[in-house]
Amino acid sequence: EPEVTQTPSHQVTQMGQEVILRCVPISNHLYFYWYRQILGQKVEFLVSFYNNEISEKSEIFDDQFSVERPDGSNFTLKIRSTKLEDSAMYFCASSEGVAGASTDTQYFGPGTRLTVL
Amino acid sequence: QQPVQSPQAVILREGEDAVINCSSSKALYSVHWYRQKHGEAPVFLMILLKGGEQMRHEKISASFNEKKQQSSLYLTASQLSYSGTYFCGTGISNFGNEKLTFGTGTRLTIIP
Numbered sequence: 001e002p003e004v005t006q007t008p009s010h011q012v013t014q015m016g017q018e019v020i021l022r023c024v025p026i027s028n029h030l031y032f033y034w035y036r037q038i039l040g041q042k043v044e045f046l047v048s049f050y051n052n053e054i055s056e057k058s059e060i061f062d063d064q065f066s067v068e069r070p071d072g073s074n075f076t077l078k079i080r081s082t083k084l085e086d087s088a089m090y091f092c093a094s095s096e097g098v099a100g101a102s103t104d105t106q107y108f109g110p111g112t113r114l115t116v117l
Numbered sequence: 118q119q120p121v122q123s124p125q126a127v128i129l130r131e132g133e134d135a136v137i138n139c140s141s142s143k144a145l146y147s148v149h150w151y152r153q154k155h156g157e158a159p160v161f162l163m164i165l166l167k168g169g170e171q172m173r174h175e176k177i178s179a180s181f182n183e184k185k186q187q188s189s190l191y192l193t194a195s196q197l198s199y200s201g202t203y204f205c206g207t208g209i210s211n212f213g214n215e216k217l218t219f220g221t222g223t224r225l226t227i228i229p
Contacts, residue, residue, distance in 0.1 A: 033216070041221075042221045042222055043204060044219070045216040048215075048216055056216055058216070091158055091159070105149070105161050106149070106217060108158040109158060111158050
């Protein structure tokens with residue numbers, strides 16, 4: 001069964017460093033998302049992406065964050081200058097995009113655990 | 118504004134039933150239910166749509182009360198594999214690429 005994959009599974013970085021989290025969405029999906037989950041808390045929306053541009057972003061997704069679809073398969077989240085509070089599990093998700101997100105299932109990847117020291 | 122889930126946690130013996138509720142102050146178009154086991158990604162269970170039917174996934178079913186803007190997840194004859202945290206994610210429109218707003222989760226523990 002097709003699945004969303006993410007690399008790396010765990011990233012440790014120093015505060016102020018740049019990190020790039022990578023995702024390969026399900027191949028025929030058109031909508032892509034990043035969510036994050038701080039340990040023990042709820043899943044929070046960061047950004048959605050369609051047709052090579054951001055559709056919506058949350059207040060968490062400030063100028064330090066950016067997303068890109070550099071080729072036909074990868075979807076990346078870049079954090080330019082990491083802060084301690086960026087430590088969280090970051091989930092990529094994708095949906096088919098046929099009927100719109102509210103009727104589309106969003107399939108989540110296994111996540112990347114980011115630890116900022 | 119995030120949906121509110123209740124209860125926050127529940128402990129069941131194997132075979133018992135439970136109900137998890139997800140309420141919103143906004144008019145909803147859809148409610149998506151996920152189960153997350155510790156250290157893993159949320160796994161999709163089912164979608165409830167405005168005007169839609171009650172849904173079922175194995176022995177788990179869910180309903181959507183449009184008047185109350187509330188969805189309920191019913192776990193019948195619970196199994197050990199049902200343990201995990203259940204999240205509802207809500208959508209307020211049928212527009213493409215809409216974000217899901219997740220509730221704070223309900224931690225379900227099944228004991229033998």
